[in-house]
Amino acid sequence: MNSHESMLESVAVYALGSLSPQEAQAVRSHLKTCEECRREYRDLAPAAEALGYSAEACEDARSGAIAPPSPLLKKRIMAQIRPNVGEIRAVRPIVWPAYAVAAACVVLALVTSIFNISLNEEIHASQSTIAQLNANKTQLARQLAIQRLEMADLVAPDSQRYPVENGQVVKHGSRIYIAMDALPAPPKGKVYQAWTLHAGATQMSPSVTFVPNSGGVAVVPLPGNGSAVVAVAVSVEPDGGSKQPTSKPTFVLKFT
């Protein structure tokens, strides 16, 4: 087999996602310059992506497929993204305005007979808008409370401030913040990831991922109790974060 035929096989394994990072990088570089391999990738990648469908869960046990997850999972997720879901559901069952408006629609239709006005739909749309606004209000209130606490920590005179490249790390009590004011945007498909070293540990633990806003500003509270954290670092990682740093840290700060 010639070396290019071997490269075509590597492209197939790359499409499957089963190359090591080093080999994947080599294939990526090659794809930029080789039309034949690009064509091969374009042919095979959809087949590799389609593999996921073979595992799709199905309600019908006779299909031989995996059974779907518990309905409680949806409730858990929706509760997290819509914490006041109860309020929304409490609003929806109110039906008397719909009847009143429907009656008004009939009268209006008789009188005008020109416009087919569906006020019912408008009411439902309005209710939906109000529910959404309520959801947004609650979410904003929670965010505001958190931001107030963070702001208080950041400006507190007894906070400890440690200058690092592109910003500073602020420690107040057991809370730690990474506050960047000139952080360049990470490369496409990458994010910044914070790392923490706890007392007695030999390896950094992965913490949150983040990206700065368009002005290069990022204020990132590190989750958990920071009392036992003896060092903080930040590195550029693939989107979704990593278990171990895969790039040289942009800074490593040891608390003294």
Add this chain to the structure above:
Amino acid sequence: MARVRRRDASAFEALYDAYHRLVYGVALRMLGDAASAEDVTQAVFLKIWSSPELFESGNFAGWVVRIARNRALDLLRSKSRNYDELSDTLPDTDQLEERAFATLDAARVRNALAALPADQREPIEMGFFGGITYEEISRRSGVPLGTVKTRIRSGLRRLRSALEGTVTV
């Protein structure tokens, strides 16, 4: 996704209804236990809600499977040190024309996969759902490295042919 970007919870709910079986199925197939698969499913959908801008355009199902697979791989790697390090993401298609099968369903892909010869299907499933490199596939199956690569390529080509006719660009 445009409505999800505008923080429309009902649009997000519809998205969940449409894709949670796919995400959960991939995670369960990779991890083998329902609790971990539910954790992955929850993480994937919360990621979609918190960072909808990560999906730019193209094949949403392919993108969501990719996220689910990466999350499941993270869990697999954290549970075992016997895994070779894999690329963190599936192939980067930034520079490539994106294609996807337009009308896929689970039964059709399952049938196409089942129709592959076992020596092609097995390394493909080990790579995709086992989250291991072809070197590890070779080591576990006792099949030479070059043969594993050849079989993966042949299998993907056959799979492609079986699903042909539904390709969109």
